[in-house]
Amino acid sequence: MDRLTSIEIFVQAVECGSFAAVAEERDISAQMVGKHIRGLEASLGTKLLNKSTRHQSLTPAGEQYYRRCKTILSELLAAENDIHRSLNEPCGNLNIAAGVNFGISFLAPRLAKFQTAHPKMTVNVTLSNQPVDLLKDGFDIMFLDHTRGHESLIAKKIRSYSMVLCASPQYLEQFGFPKHPDDLTHHQCLQHNTSKYPLKWQFYDGSQRYAPEVRSRLNINSSQAMLNAALEGAGITLQPIFQIADELKKGRLIQVLPDFTLEKIDMYIIYPPYLRDTARLNALMAFLEE
Numbered sequence: 001m002d003r004l005t006s007i008e009i010f011v012q013a014v015e016c017g018s019f020a021a022v023a024e025e026r027d028i029s030a031q032m033v034g035k036h037i038r039g040l041e042a043s044l045g046t047k048l049l050n051k052s053t054r055h056q057s058l059t060p061a062g063e064q065y066y067r068r069c070k071t072i073l074s075e076l077l078a079a080e081n082d083i084h085r086s087l088n089e090p091c092g093n094l095n096i097a098a099g100v101n102f103g104i105s106f107l108a109p110r111l112a113k114f115q116t117a118h119p120k121m122t123v124n125v126t127l128s129n130q131p132v133d134l135l136k137d138g139f140d141i142m143f144l145d146h147t148r149g150h151e152s153l154i155a156k157k158i159r160s161y162s163m164v165l166c167a168s169p170q171y172l173e174q175f176g177f178p179k180h181p182d183d184l185t186h187h188q189c190l191q192h193n194t195s196k197y198p199l200k201w202q203f204y205d206g207s208q209r210y211a212p213e214v215r216s217r218l219n220i221n222s223s224q225a226m227l228n229a230a231l232e233g234a235g236i237t238l239q240p241i242f243q244i245a246d247e248l249k250k251g252r253l254i255q256v257l258p259d260f261t262l263e264k265i266d267m268y269i270i271y272p273p274y275l276r277d278t279a280r281l282n283a284l285m286a287f288l289e290e
Contacts, residue, residue, distance in 0.1 A: 003043075006036040007069045010048065013037060014058060014066050015138065019051075040065075070135055071274070078274040090279040091120035097134070097142040101223045102267065103127035106242045107143065114287045121280060129221075134272065141271045141284075154276060155268045158288050161240045163262040165201070166253040170233040178236075178256055181210035188235030189214035190226045201238055203260040210260070240265055 012022045019033040026033075041048050048062035058066060081092060098107050103125065111123055132142050134153060147155040171188075178184055181203040189201070191214070203210040218234055220226045223243060230237040231247065236256055247253040269288065275281050 003040075006040050008073065009033055009036040010040055011066060011069050011073060013049070013056075014062075018056065067135065071272075074272065074274045078278060081278045081280065089120065090118050090283040092280055093122045093124065094141060094280055094284065095124045095126075095139045097126050097128065097132045097137070097139045099129050099143065099145075100127045101240075101243060102143060104224065105240075110287050110290070114284060117287075118280075118283055121283070134270065140275055141269060141281075144268055144270060145265050147268055147270065150270050153270050153272055155270045156285075157266050158269050158285075160264040160266050161242055162264055163238055164241050164244060164248070165236060165238050165256040165262065166230065166244060166248065167236040167256055168231055168233045168252065169254055171230075171235065172254055172256075174233070181212045181257060181260060184212045184214050184236065187214075188218070189216050190230060190235045190237045191216045191219045192223075192226070193219035193221050201262070203257065203262060205260055238262070 009022060009026070012025065013019060013033060016022050016025065019030040019037075022033045023030040037049060044061070044065070046061045047059050048065055050057045050059055077092075096107075096111075104127070107125070111125065115121060115123055126139070132139060134140075134142055134150070143158075144150075175187060178187060181201070184201070200211045201214055203212075216235060218229060220229065223239060226237050227239055227243060227247075229235070230239075231252055244253055248255065269285070271281065
């Protein structure tokens with residue numbers, strides 16, 4: 001049997017979860033799927049899959065082999081993309097993972113323009129605030145505000161975003177404008193209720209750092225929900241500029257403590273080495289850098 005076909009079937013079996021699913025997708029029998037897997041196991045001299053009538057799982061050797069095979073197949077796909085790149089026309093699929101707020105406010109509008117400009121590209125976007133394993137979860141690209149834990153991948157900073165402290169006119173009319181970061185201890189400062197986000201807000205005036213002990217009776221795990229609450233006068237919120245630029249322009253939110261500086265957020269695009277310099281990545285990067 002063809003080794004490459006067997007590798008493709010093995011990877012597909014891992015990702016589909018059953019021989020029957022692979023058989024249906026490839027229009028072959030489940031017995032033939034099993035024959036390909038057993039052929040690989042015989043050539044390697046070790047078992048790759050633990051399989052029962054209702055469940056299958058990777059052995060330690062299978063886990064290692066799966067990741068290597070995934071890379072090999074991705075490199076083959078990259079080789080095909082190189083040919084398409086020589087024709088200067090991006091095509092194929094891009095599977096992208098991003099956080100919900102970044103995806104809604106920044107990414108989606110640019111991807112809409114990207115797809116219009118490149119009709120042979122298919123873009124699949126998953127928005128979630130849960131951790132992602134780029135290769136195992138089947139993504140080509142992810143966007144994060146850090147690179148920790150992804151040292152084997154390529155990370156490129158696409159931009160930095162200012163953080164803005166703001167509140168609705170109604171809230172500020174009722175409770176007053178803070179003049180100094182220490183004044184925030186007397187205000188409702190909307191907070192994330194997950195450990196990912198530090199509770200302390202840090203401010204700089206050019207020479208000194210301030211970290212007031214802020215508090216809130218409303219804690220939410222979504223920046224978008226927190227923004228909506230702030231618009232209704234629930235309190236002061238800390239948001240990235242891309243999230244609130246329109247609300248500031250419309251006067252629905254007012255910047256608080258504008259004379260103090262907050263740390264910026266660095267946003268990274270993270271992808272595996274095989275995607276580097278491909279036409280589809282280069283085309284996407286051009287739209288992100290606009």
